[in-house]
Amino acid sequence: MQSIEFLNYPVGDQLSDAQWGFRVDGKDLRVYAADATRDLWRQERENAGLAEEEDFLLNQHGGLTLSEVGDPARHFLGDPAPEFVDPSTGAVPLLGCSCGIWGCWPLLATINTTPDTVTWSCFRQPFRKEWGELAMGPHVFARSAYEAALAEPIRLASDPLQSPHPRPRTKRLRQK
Template identity: 75%
Template sequence: MTAMQRIEILNYPIGEQLWDLQWGFRIDGTDLRVHAAEATRDLWRQELEDEEPAEEEHFLLTQHDGLALSEVGDSVRHFLGDPAPEFVDPSSCATPVLGCSCGLWGCWPLLTVIATTSETVTWSSFRQPFRREWGELAMGPYVFARSAYEDALTEPTRLAADPLRTPGKVTL
């Protein structure tokens, strides 16, 4: 049997726009964007040959951001693997769980297949649709107890700021 992970579902402001919130996630206490950075580090190195280590690390941690609450619509359906048609990747039936740091989710999404049973929610087969040559990323699968997942989804933790960013720097 696969070990269950713990998910924290977050809502926090988009940049300085305190009126507009986005979805974020921590898996076993680690921000999903950190997991994505780790999974893409070696893949990006082939393209970022001349970057300084600090610049590369900043890039890796800021390549993704959350999805705006206003974009997602029915968040329960979306994050249970039944998103609105405009969010479904037709080639993999994957759902975006992170968007681009530019603010347009479709510019650089992190996609995953979300599968549900009566007992679990599983995120697997993470992909970056604009780097098909990368294939499936070395992330997950993450298996969550469905009742805890649904509780976290319907009552997300509200944060005053992006948990990875403080003015002028990115933190872990």
């Protein structure tokens, strides 16, 4: 079984709302996403004549805001509000776009639960269907530990991936 930490931290400099983040086995989920998409982005960026940047990879996703998620127990146990369900796969967003609009660039996953486990699998980027299932996961958690972590998220003063002096974010390639 893997370990999970649920995080809540401010959206940029905004203190009015916070967002959800995750650490799986001590590693931010956005790092897993960066690793899984590095070669895919490299191909697209080389074709467009752009250099790959690590900041671009790490900042392609942001968290879902607390106000968006509504009921986190339902959402993160695989039963989100209908507007969050991908009708073709049943997947739900774990991360949104770093621009603040979750649906702009979400990281979707299938969440399956049993009485003993919660599994995140079949990670996808819906705007890059040609990428298929991303090479990350499945992540399997003991359900009791998962629910305990979800009930008591770790509250952080800032985004755990941002340096004290963040650089401007790079624009992503949306169109092909």
